[in-house]
Amino acid sequence: MSKFIIIGTSGIGGALARQLQTQGKQLHLISRKQTPLADELGASFAIADVQDKAALDAAIVAAGPAVDGLAYCAGTINLKPVHRLTDADAIRDFEVNALGAFRAVQAALPLFKASAEKTASIVLFSTVAVQQGFAAHASVAMAKGAVEGLTRSLAAELAPKIRVNAIAPSLTRTPLAQGFTQNEATAAALAGMHPLQRLGEADDVASLAAFLLGAESGWITGQVIGVDGGRSSLRTKG
Numbered sequence: 001m002s003k004f005i006i007i008g009t010s011g012i013g014g015a016l017a018r019q020l021q022t023q024g025k026q027l028h029l030i031s032r033k034q035t036p037l038a039d040e041l042g043a044s045f046a047i048a049d050v051q052d053k054a055a056l057d058a059a060i061v062a063a064g065p066a067v068d069g070l071a072y073c074a075g076t077i078n079l080k081p082v083h084r085l086t087d088a089d090a091i092r093d094f095e096v097n098a099l100g101a102f103r104a105v106q107a108a109l110p111l112f113k114a115s116a117e118k119t120a121s122i123v124l125f126s127t128v129a130v131q132q133g134f135a136a137h138a139s140v141a142m143a144k145g146a147v148e149g150l151t152r153s154l155a156a157e158l159a160p161k162i163r164v165n166a167i168a169p170s171l172t173r174t175p176l177a178q179g180f181t182q183n184e185a186t187a188a189a190l191a192g193m194h195p196l197q198r199l200g201e202a203d204d205v206a207s208l209a210a211f212l213l214g215a216e217s218g219w220i221t222g223q224v225i226g227v228d229g230g231r232s233s234l235r236t237k238g
């Protein structure tokens with residue numbers, strides 16, 4: 001039976017875990033704090049802050065001896081005008097979004113090689129704010145831009161056995177985005193900026209992640225795919 005590691009289990013990561021469990025996959029969940037989701041889904045579980053390399057390595061090794069894929073769903077949305085951003089903001093955003101993903105892949109490589117088919121799939125997360133420039137997004141766009149570079153570089157290096165893709169969501173209703181979505185008037189205004197006239201739901205994004213982890217996407221690698229209601233590429237007026 002296929003086994004997948006999911007790092008970051010609250011919003012999209014949690015929805016992904018539920019979808020994979022429904023498909024009968026085995027799961028190893030990693031998050032900063034205890035989550036009832038592990039018991040609910042019958043998953044193994046380890047605690048790690050992705051900014052702590054030793055803890056992250058140990059949490060990944062605990063998934064062993066073999067795994068078939070990894071979804072790195074930890075991330076930040078730290079929006080500030082550039083004059084208010086500090087080095088500490090930029091370093092934290094880089095560590096959580098990009099360096100953590102790099103470390104997770106490094107630690108998981110031996111487990112991928114030990115999988116029955118010696119193949120695996122990795123899913124990382126970017127943001128719509130890399131493909132298109134948005135004010136106040138400098139720090140997160142910088143970090144997620146690194147994730148896109150990492151995705152393509154690893155996809156080339158790890159082919160043909162290991163596939164690597166990234167998903168670039170627009171605003172999606174998860175705990176991370178709560179600051180922008182809990183006020184319904186604000187949420188409606190933001191939804192209206194999307195050609196499809198709504199915000200994303202965690203399952204919209206998790207569905208693509210589940211597809212990319214599975215054998216059905218076996219000829220897709222090195223891609224950054226938008227799940228964004230059309231926000232990155234379409235103009236419906238003018």
Ligand SMILES: NC(=O)c1ccc[n+]([C@@H]2O[C@H](COP(=O)([O-])OP(=O)(O)OC[C@H]3O[C@@H](n4cnc5c(N)ncnc54)[C@H](OP(=O)(O)O)[C@@H]3O)[C@@H](O)[C@H]2O)c1
Binds near residue numbers: 008169
């Ligand atoms: N939601 C959006 O609008 C949106 C838009 C563009 C991109 N994304 C990206 O999509 C991915 C999933 O996001 P989401 O919205 O589903 O987020 P989320 O799950 O609601 O929250 C972020 C997750 O990252 C974890 N995390 C944050 N810092 C961490 C750290 N230092 N160590 C370990 N875990 C840490 C959080 O853990 P705790 O539960 O312990 O806090 C949480 O599980 C992220 O990469 C995000 O950047 C989301």
